[in-house]
Amino acid sequence: MIDLIPHIKYLVVSHDCVILPGWGAIVARHIPACVSEGVLYPPVRELGFNPDVNYSDGMLASSVARREGISYAAAQVAVENAVEHLRNLYDIAGFLALPRIGTFRRSGDGAMTFVPESASRSIANIAFSGLPVMEVASASGSSLTAGEKVARIGGLRAFARGAAAAAVLLALGATLSTPVTVDRAAASYASVPAPSVSAAKPVVLPLAYPADTTMFIPVPDASVATDTMKPVAVPAHEFYLIVSSHVNRAEASAYVAARPNESLTVLESDRRFRIVAATGATLEEAMKLKGNADFNRRHPDAWVYRK
Numbered sequence: 068m069i070d071l072i073p074h075i076k077y078l079v080v081s082h083d084c085v086i087l088p089g090w091g092a093i094v095a096r097h098i099p100a101c102v103s104e105g106v107l108y109p110p111v112r113e114l115g116f117n118p119d120v121n122y123s124d125g126m127l128a129s130s131v132a133r134r135e136g137i138s139y140a141a142a143q144v145a146v147e148n149a150v151e152h153l154r155n156l157y158d159i160a161g162f163l164a165l166p167r168i169g170t171f172r173r174s175g176d177g178a179m180t181f182v183p184e185s186a187s188r189s190i191a192n193i194a195f196s197g198l199p200v201m202e203v204a205s206a207s208g209s210s211l212t213a214g215e216k217v218a219r220i221g222g223l224r225a226f227a228r229g230a231a232a233a234a235v236l237l238a239l240g241a242t243l244s245t246p247v248t249v250d251r252a253a254a255s256y257a258s259v260p261a262p263s264v265s266a267a268k269p270v271v272l273p274l275a276y277p278a279d280t281t282m283f284i285p286v287p288d289a290s291v292a293t294d295t296m297k298p299v300a301v302p303a304h305e306f307y308l309i310v311s312s313h314v315n316r317a318e319a320s321a322y323v324a325a326r327p328n329e330s331l332t333v334l335e336s337d338r339r340f341r342i343v344a345a346t347g348a349t350l351e352e353a354m355k356l357k358g359n360a361d362f363n364r365r366h367p368d369a370w371v372y373r374k
Contacts, residue, residue, distance in 0.1 A: 079190060095115075
């Protein structure tokens with residue numbers, strides 16, 4: 068029997084959702100870097116568990132098939148057996164520890180709970196392991212107090228308004244005091260206004276019909292049934308075959324541009340930009356491309372995302 072834990076750890080590092088078929092999904096939530104009380108905390112990925120997402124998206128099976136060198140169908144069977152084995156260990160001991168991921172425990176009322184590994188030890192944060200927690204020194208501003216700054220700004224604004232008003236008065240005075248020369252000789256000649264040219268107005272002539280003209284308008288026979296167009300319901304596609312996932316649109320667009328011969332699109336969801344190779348109204352429809360050997364060679368880690 069294969070050991071499924073190394074595959075889970077490997078996939079958790081680079082994916083936001085790793086599904087254990089028949090059990091549930093380990094989900095990573097991104098928390099950006101933040102400053103709190105003068106301390107800068109690096110970004111982290113917080114792991115959780117969702118028992119309702121337990122369908123097989125093919126991601127674990129693809130990882131097993133590539134690592135073990137077996138077919139995808141055989142890998143699916145191996146994953147089902149490995150998950151069943153982990154579930155049996157949990158049922159017997161009441162807990163199951165996944166190193167550097169978290170621990171499943173049975174509560175007093177029999178419910179299963181998931182306790183994630185601490186952020187410093189979680190393998191989900193391996194990309195941020197070199198980022199320390201730092202104190203942020205407050206920027207030292209000018210020696211003026213807040214009240215002095217407000218007073219100075221108010222004074223500057225009043226001075227600016229006064230200067231603008233003075234400039235307007237000076238310009239107006241210069242305009243009124245400038246003499247205007249009137250050419251009286253030219254004014255004594257009779258002036259002929261230039262004719263105004265306007266666009267010609269369209270003339271509409273009524274059409275004359277003979278008085279004895281009879282118009283025949285065909286009326287459909289009410290006894291003859293007419294065909295009507297019936298709307299065809301198009302099923303909404305909620306399953307997406309994903310070949311790559313990125314944190315920003317620029318990376319996703321570059322990935323698609325580098326593969327012009329493939330019909331790839333970008334799906335933005337949950338602050339991630341996923342590269343879609345195919346869609347389907349059902350899981351089986353979305354996974355049809357997984358049966359193509361050339362596609363599996365180019366995208367061995369393709370998995371199904373349900374929106």
